Amino acid sequence: MATKQSLKNFQDHFLLFCESGFIAVNQADEDSAVKMFRAAQTINKENLLPKVGLGYLHMMKLELKQASEHFKEVLHKDPSHETAKTFLAFCYTLSTSKVSEGEKMLADLSAVTKDPMIKNLNESILNFVDNFVKKDPSPMEMKNKQEKKWK
Numbered sequence: 001m002a003t004k005q006s007l008k009n010f011q012d013h014f015l016l017f018c019e020s021g022f023i024a025v026n027q028a029d030e031d032s033a034v035k036m037f038r039a040a041q042t043i044n045k046e047n048l049l050p051k052v053g054l055g056y057l058h059m060m061k062l063e064l065k066q067a068s069e070h071f072k073e074v075l076h077k078d079p080s081h082e083t084a085k086t087f088l089a090f091c092y093t094l095s096t097s098k099v100s101e102g103e104k105m106l107a108d109l110s111a112v113t114k115d116p117m118i119k120n121l122n123e124s125i126l127n128f129v130d131n132f133v134k135k136d137p138s139p140m141e142m143k144n145k146q147e148k149k150w151k
Helices: 004-008 011-026 030-043 049-060 064-077 082-093 099-112 116-133 139-150
Strands: none
Touching (some): 011 030, 011 049, 030 049, 049 064, 082 099, 082 116
């Protein structure tokens, strides 16, 4: 078990572990991503970035319920965390029963954020929802039509 003193020696590695975790997610290396985020959490239990990273991992795997739980936990501790709000809203827009709630969250956040990257991401998500999620026929409707056609 790591001692407090030995953990202090790694404080300056916190962001490297987080960044490595996000890179691992983007390379579809779940095992490494989890290890990196857990290492970052061990070094700094108060920082919410590793929790956002774990939510991001689930979101990229389309495990929307698990991702949403991570983002809600972050928002419970820091209600103003804009990245967690955006990612939670994105999860909602991909859930058939919460699309409108996700869109409203994104629009509301875009109206108040001062962060141009958050605003740009929110606009991209809203554009994606309009062009793909809400587009008729939906992927599920297409599948049902194909199945009926082949019967």
